[in-house]
Amino acid sequence: MTGPDRQSYILRIVAIFFWLILSVSFVPSLYAQAVNFVVVDPASGTGCRPLTVTFLNNSDATNTSSFTWDFGDGSPQETYPASNAGQNVVHTFNNPGVYAPGLKPGQHEVRLTLIPNTGTIQIEIQIIEEYFADIPQAKASAQVLCGGNVIFSNLSDPGITPGPRTTNWDFGDGTFQTAGTEDVTHTYSFASDSTYTVKMINQNMCGADSTTLQVTVYHADNQINIQPGATLCVNNGAVFNNPGHKDQMTYAWDFSDGTTSTEFSPTHEFTSDGNYIVTMAVEIPNSQECSDTISLPVTVLPGPKA
Numbered sequence: 001m002t003g004p005d006r007q008s009y010i011l012r013i014v015a016i017f018f019w020l021i022l023s024v025s026f027v028p029s030l031y032a033q034a035v036n037f038v039v040v041d042p043a044s045g046t047g048c049r050p051l052t053v054t055f056l057n058n059s060d061a062t063n064t065s066s067f068t069w070d071f072g073d074g075s076p077q078e079t080y081p082a083s084n085a086g087q088n089v090v091h092t093f094n095n096p097g098v099y100a101p102g103l104k105p106g107q108h109e110v111r112l113t114l115i116p117n118t119g120t121i122q123i124e125i126q127i128i129e130e131y132f133a134d135i136p137q138a139k140a141s142a143q144v145l146c147g148g149n150v151i152f153s154n155l156s157d158p159g160i161t162p163g164p165r166t167t168n169w170d171f172g173d174g175t176f177q178t179a180g181t182e183d184v185t186h187t188y189s190f191a192s193d194s195t196y197t198v199k200m201i202n203q204n205m206c207g208a209d210s211t212t213l214q215v216t217v218y219h220a221d222n223q224i225n226i227q228p229g230a231t232l233c234v235n236n237g238a239v240f241n242n243p244g245h246k247d248q249m250t251y252a253w254d255f256s257d258g259t260t261s262t263e264f265s266p267t268h269e270f271t272s273d274g275n276y277i278v279t280m281a282v283e284i285p286n287s288q289e290c291s292d293t294i295s296l297p298v299t300v301l302p303g304p305k306a
Contacts, residue, residue, distance in 0.1 A: 172196035
């Protein structure tokens with residue numbers, strides 16, 4: 001090989017060497033893609049069903065052929081051209097089934113796949129969680145105490161929706177209270193028997209439900225009137241009149257002569273003369289220890305002798 005030919009050969013070898021170096025340096029940058037997406041709304045990626053989520057495709061569209069979105073909820077995959085990079089994609093989740101191992105109901109494995117013109121397919125994965133829209137069915141009970149006090153209990157099913165649950169009470173007398181799920185006690189001020197319509201609103205992050213119940217608070221008026229009077233004769237019937245509430249309360253009479261009665265206003269005859277203490281106990285049904293007792297002395301005179 002002559003001098004000029006040898007010099008030309010060496011120059012070609014050097015050129016090829018630098019071309020290889022440049023190829024190795026620039027090819028990865030030309031064909032490497034960065035697949036990425038973010039949740040725009042709601043930012044937490046969680047919410048109540050149906051949950052509409054806006055995704056932003058933040059991927060690099062260089063050397064990209066297309067994008068494929070798989071929302072992990074059993075819905076068909078969606079394919080977009082490379083121009084989807086930098087664009088929003090909106091999807092509504094409305095089926096909280098289990099579609100991937102290790103996930104619980106309502107969790108979805110969202111996959112964005114970047115399909116390049118040349119090179120390796122890349123995938124970005126994020127978890128979206130939709131909560132069951134289980135608005136709790138409101139249910140409440142009331143326990144009437146003495147003195148106008150009533151205990152209200154929230155018996156609603158808590159459901160599976162996470163987050164706090166609040167209860168708003170309208171006691172029907174112009175007063176209100178906000179509580180959690182605990183029992184609440186309310187005191188009614190009244191001068192006579194009164195019935196109130198109580199409304200309870202049970203609410204979680206997915207919605208609210210309400211229920212109403214009737215509560216009757218009875219005014220204490222425990223008295224005994226005896227006809228013809230508190231002085232009786234043997235074997236003469238006497239009516240023990242009760243001016244209280246016939247249908248709303250239970251009564252227990254004790255005539256202290258070995259006989260009793262549960263009638264509202266019983267008639268009773270004493271068969272022996274003497275002094276007796278007649279006692280009437282009254283109780284409000286479905287109440288907690290709400291009762292009262294009143295006693296009245298009775299004198300029974302001997303009957304006329306032949």
